[in-house]
Amino acid sequence: MDYSKYENNEFDNSSAFNLSTGLKQRSYKAHWHSYGEIILVGPGKTNIFKVNQDTYDLVEGDFVLIWPMEMHSIVDADREKALVIQFSNMFMNSLFDLQRIMHFYRNLHILCINSHPELVAQLRVITDEMKEIFLSGVPNRELRCCMLLMKFMLTLDEHREEFVPEISGKESRGYEDDVMRRMIRVTEYIKNNLTADDLSQGAMAQMAGISKDYFSRIFKNVTGMNYSKWLNTIRLEKATELLTQNDMTLTKIAMLSGFQSIPSFNRVFHEEKGMAPGEYRALFVGDEKKEMA
Template sequence: MDKARKMDYSKYEIYDFDNSSAFNMSSGYKERSYKTHWHSYGEIILVGPGDTNVFKVNQSTYKLVEGDFVIAWPMEMHAIVDADRKDSLVMQFSNAFLNTLFDLQRIMHIYRNLHVICINTHPELAEKLRKVTMQMRDIFFSGGANRELKCCMLLMEFMLILDEHREELSPELNLNSQNAYEDDVMRRMMMVTDYIKNNLTADDLSQGAMAEMAGISRDYFSRIFKNITGMNYSKWLNMIRMEKATELLSHNNMTLTEVAMYSGFKSIPSFNRVFHDEKGMAPGEYRTLFVEDK
């Protein structure tokens, strides 16, 4: 029994970025493209100059201009199709970093569907984020003492600025900007979502059961959940299962059946269908991409 508990891959594991760091920044690549890939850490790109800057996140393709931002949250498929990589800036941050504070968890929870910030539609926001990014660049490439700590503090400021513009971004996030919730309600929702992430193989993860856990009615839970996440409960639950599945696919010693089971999918056909709908490919193909990228 003790051995079985230790091997419970359904737990929502957190992996350190690069095994040691919470933050990394890079630039100066000659190649204009980078193949479709994924990793357990998040990535933010400040788009460089040039007439052609094409990026892809999950199944959406974006044609961007200098000063735009691309955000790929942890474990999302993304690629640089054709873009300036010499003068663009790439910031990478660990999933563990996002889980250090309640507010960072909340921000990622709300902004999970936001993948681009365009300077033409959000000039003030993009400029604020650019200034913070330039500060991170100067600190990181200086190689001075405590550069990681300083960059992480600025990354928090980046996320805070993003959240301060939530009302402006609400149409893109499909959020109802008329609804604002107290910290107590947000903490209840985060408590429930954390429980789900850590118990994907639980017998009952129904919306009714989670509403009861949060201490609110099912209808109110459904309404809050949609307003906070921009998606209904079942779609969000499948997204979390997909996150876990993509993480487990990096373990070559696990069969696809085991990956499906420990991610909370009740059947292989269901797992394959949801995976293909979300990623546009079969789980086995996705695993191959991870191995090639490594």
């Protein structure tokens, strides 16, 4: 099978990992999908990518990080020698540490070889190994690649201080297992009960059995966000998931995602995505015949 022509055919239901290279078209229109992507930028003088509302002019060897459900496009870039890795959102949510890393770095979209040479060199070795394994067709290649994907995320997290100097990675990893289990229980409760009457930080701290101030400090270190920002992010993730269902009204989507009103839903959505929910839905890439970008 020629994986350079791989199509995103029901990706979330069939695989946790996919990889592609060899696409000749230099651009791809704005779109989004429920899986994430890592792009290793190819050669050439022009490599321009857009993620959400930001445009990046990159060089060979840089990485582009596109988290699940983020709007992105390729303005003009080498796609023939670039490497595109796709990973399932379900896989990322299967382990708390992967969830934590994804949420912590949610606003990080570019890893530049000139700014972070050591980190990018380490990640390049990992992605090259992914490519070799995936394209070779060896037994258990998906499992092997998922293990390397976890190594990619772990390596990124080990360089946390390069991106957020004010947060100590050592502190966030130093919590006792019991405290971390409480945080996992709370975050899972929230994800499964977005329409609950009381999801306030105080109520969740009480559920975790710790003080509100301590809860707030742990939460920021674990997720990279304050509680209200994280809660809105989770609500938006649920909303974007529901937006793939064309038979569901925007009002129902807002309610099922935990937003108390359509105006608040529209406001938060526009602040994060730069467009209205209806516009975002119209750009959803759900046609299995569309090529991977």
